[in-house]
Each structure stands twice: as C-alpha cells, then as structure tokens.
Amino acid sequence: MFDIKKFRDTPTPFYYYDMELLSNTLDAIKKASPEKEYCVHYAIKANSNPMILKFIAKNGFGADCVSEGEIRAAINAGFPAEKIVFAGVGKGDSEIDFAIDNGVGCFNVESLPELQLINEMAINKDKVVNVALRVNPNIDAHTHHYITTGLDENKFGIALEMLDEAITYCLKQPNLHLIGLHFHIGSQITTNEPFKVLCAKINAMVEHYSAQGINFESINVGGGLGIDYENPDSNPIPDFSSYFDTFRKNLKLSKGQSLHFELGRSVVAQCGSLITKVLYVKEGLKKKFVIVDAGMTDLIRPALYQAHHLIQNITSSSSLTETYDVVGPICESSDCFGVNETLPVTSRGDLLALRSAGAYGEIMASQYNCRKLPQAIFN
Ligand code: LLP
Numbered sequence: 001m002f003d004i005k006k007f008r009d010t011p012t013p014f015y016y017y018d019m020e021l022l023s024n025t026l027d028a029i030k031k032a033s034p035e036k037e038y039c040v041h042y043a044i045k046a047n048s049n050p051m052i053l054k055f056i057a058k059n060g061f062g063a064d065c066v067s068e069g070e071i072r073a074a075i076n077a078g079f080p081a082e083k084i085v086f087a088g089v090g091k092g093d094s095e096i097d098f099a100i101d102n103g104v105g106c107f108n109v110e111s112l113p114e115l116q117l118i119n120e121m122a123i124n125k126d127k128v129v130n131v132a133l134r135v136n137p138n139i140d141a142h143t144h145h146y147i148t149t150g151l152d153e154n155k156f157g158i159a160l161e162m163l164d165e166a167i168t169y170c171l172k173q174p175n176l177h178l179i180g181l182h183f184h185i186g187s188q189i190t191t192n193e194p195f196k197v198l199c200a201k202i203n204a205m206v207e208h209y210s211a212q213g214i215n216f217e218s219i220n221v222g223g224g225l226g227i228d229y230e231n232p233d234s235n236p237i238p239d240f241s242s243y244f245d246t247f248r249k250n251l252k253l254s255k256g257q258s259l260h261f262e263l264g265r266s267v268v269a270q271c272g273s274l275i276t277k278v279l280y281v282k283e284g285l286k287k288k289f290v291i292v293d294a295g296m297t298d299l300i301r302p303a304l305y306q307a308h309h310l311i312q313n314i315t316s317s318s319s320l321t322e323t324y325d326v327v328g329p330i331c332e333s334s335d336c337f338g339v340n341e342t343l344p345v346t347s348r349g350d351l352l353a354l355r356s357a358g359a360y361g362e363i364m365a366s367q368y369n370c371r372k373l374p375q376a377i378f379n
Helices: 019-032 050-058 068-077 093-101 112-125 160-172 193-210 240-250 265-271 301-305
Strands: 014-017 038-043 062-065 084-086 106-109 129-136 176-182 218-220 258-263 272-283 288-292 311-313 321-327 336-344 351-354 375-378
Touching: 019 050, 019 240, 019 265, 038 265, 050 068, 062 068, 068 084, 068 093, 093 112, 106 112, 106 176, 112 129, 112 160, 112 176, 129 160, 160 176, 160 193, 176 193, 193 240, 258 265, 265 272, 288 336, 301 336, 311 336
Parallel strands: 014 375, 038 062, 038 258, 062 084, 084 106, 106 129, 129 176, 176 218, 218 258, 288 321
Antiparallel strands: 014 272, 272 288, 272 351, 311 351, 321 336
C-alpha cells in the first residue's frame, strides 16, 4: 500500500492518498452507471483537497456543493458550473448571489423562504434559475443519528405535506425553473434497503404529480452509500454495481428524465489514511496506552460519531501482539481512536495508519489547541 521509506522525512501526522485506488474507484462508478441519464455529482464536503478535486473533475463528474467556498473550490478544480448542484439548508444571501452569477446548474432548495429569496434575487438579476425541491421523505436510513437526514424530526428538506405549496409557488414564478425533486436520506448506509424504500416513495410522488400534469426533468437521490471501515483491504471499492442496480430496478424513470447522485464517502474514503507517529507507550494501572501525535483535531470522526477506523502499525516487525488504547494528545477524553486494540508490540517512533480516512477526515480537521493542520501526501 504505502512505501514507508519514501515518507520517512514527512512530518507526522499526515494524510496519505492512494491515487491509484481513487482512479479505480472512479472507473468502477463509471462502469456501474453508463447510462447518459445518470449523472454523479461528487459531494465535495467529503474531501475538498484541490488535488483530489482536480482528479475527480478530470474524470467527468459533476459536483455537489454546500457553500460558496465549495463552489469556488469546484470551479477552480475544473468542474463545469452547469454540473454543480448547490445544496444546503441555510444558504446565505451572498452565497446565492455568487451561485447565480456563476451559473450553477441547479439549486437544491430546502424551504419556502429560501425559494422566495432565490426568486427575488433572480428577478433582480433578470435571470432564470434552475431549482429542485429537496423533499424530506421521512425514511429511516438506519445509520448514526448525527448523519441521518431524511426523518420528519430532521431540519432538512421540505415536508411532503408542504410540497404542494412550494411547487405551486415555483410554477407561478417566471424566474424559477422547477426541474425536479431532490432527496438525501443519510450517510454511511450499508444496505440497499433504505434506497429501495426511497425509490418507492419517489415513484409514488412522481406519479401523483404527473396525474396533475406536473412532470419533472430530473430526480436527485442524494448520496449515502456506505463503505467497509473494518475491512478496507478486502473491500477497497464499494459495491457500486448493486447500488446503481437498486435504482435501475426500483425507480421508474420516465423518458428523458435524468437521475442524479451525490456520492461523497463512497468515492474517497478508502483511498485515504491518516499516518501518525507513536510518541509514547504509557503503562496505566489497568491499561497500556499508545499515545500518538494525531488527535481528534486531525480526524474527528471517532470523537464525534463514535466511529472506528481500522488501526494498523505499519512499521513494527514484531510477531507478538499487545492490547492498547490508542489515544491522541488533545486535552479531551474523547480524543481516542481505539479501545483495546490488538496491535503488534508497539514502540515509540512506530508509524500507525488510521485507515478509510479519505472522507470527512482532512476536511474536518481543526486547529484546536493551536495545532497545525495535517499535510496531504499523494502517491
Ligand atoms: N448530499 C447531501 C445533501 C448531503 O447532505 C450529503 C452528506 C451527501 C450528499 C454526501 O453523502 P455521502 O455519500 O458522503 O454519504 N461527517 C459525517 C458525514 C456527514 C454527511 C453529510 N451529508 C461523517 O464523517 O460520517
């Protein structure tokens, strides 16, 4: 996976990206979704490192952005503006202004007041803006409660009961072009069942509106496909075939209708690892701690979502193992990457890899404790 000698002098912690794996992952997505009606927008929030963005843009993908900064990053990396969708429950006035001026392909709108503001700004600029309405379909994605988004109690999307009003409003505004409906039910979804349920709900809605003479050019099903955090080497590329097949088999697309996806984690998670150095091996009364130089500031997912990233000692040659808690240097008890981890006997100076960290890793890093941000290294 990783040539240690090459990175001996790189200051730790750092993110290491395997670009060959990223390339193979992008190829797998393209192979599993060859239809011209299918359009995959990479969800930039997962990782907006410029090298990664340029590589994904070069491969012909669109982008899913949630802020002006992300739109700027996408445009700088070469994503065509018309392939950018702009989502988010709280788009600021200046962000909407920027997105209209730069001709983004579609606004995924989450409320009536947002729709009214976009309309006002479009009128002032004498422009017609494409909008899709984000619907909250009330589906349980069976994932961590912080990353489930499609339930009634979540802040996202327009409730089904209020959709008629939003559609009627759009249809009356010459400066809004309603192109479709948008959904996103959650993240790290590891079975296709919730996506099947989503398809059934979409079919019913599309049929309901079609009976009233309202037809949609595009359906956007969001992202959410999960990855295998425990076995990154046996499952380096998510099962895109069965993911896209789920939509192929269960979603009725009418002629000319396009289907949009916003995949983030499944595109970039497995190609990234956080490499960290062991500072100390500390004997506690009940435990042995491996204290590493990466902390929750570099990878917050374990502290925030109780997520577990596979931890590997990539320099120890010991055939004996020990049980350790692997912890960082930050002054918080949640700064812990693993409890009772079995690792080869580990010593000061060893390098550990925290795997599957390409998504929501580097981009969520912070400078808490006045720490430096981790660097990124590409193979
Ligand atoms: N579309 C929308 C509207 C979203 O809100 C998200 C993610 C995506 C697409 C991409 O979802 P993905 O394919 O990556 O599952 N920081 C959390 C994940 C937050 C996801 C937020 N929305 C984590 O580290 O697990």
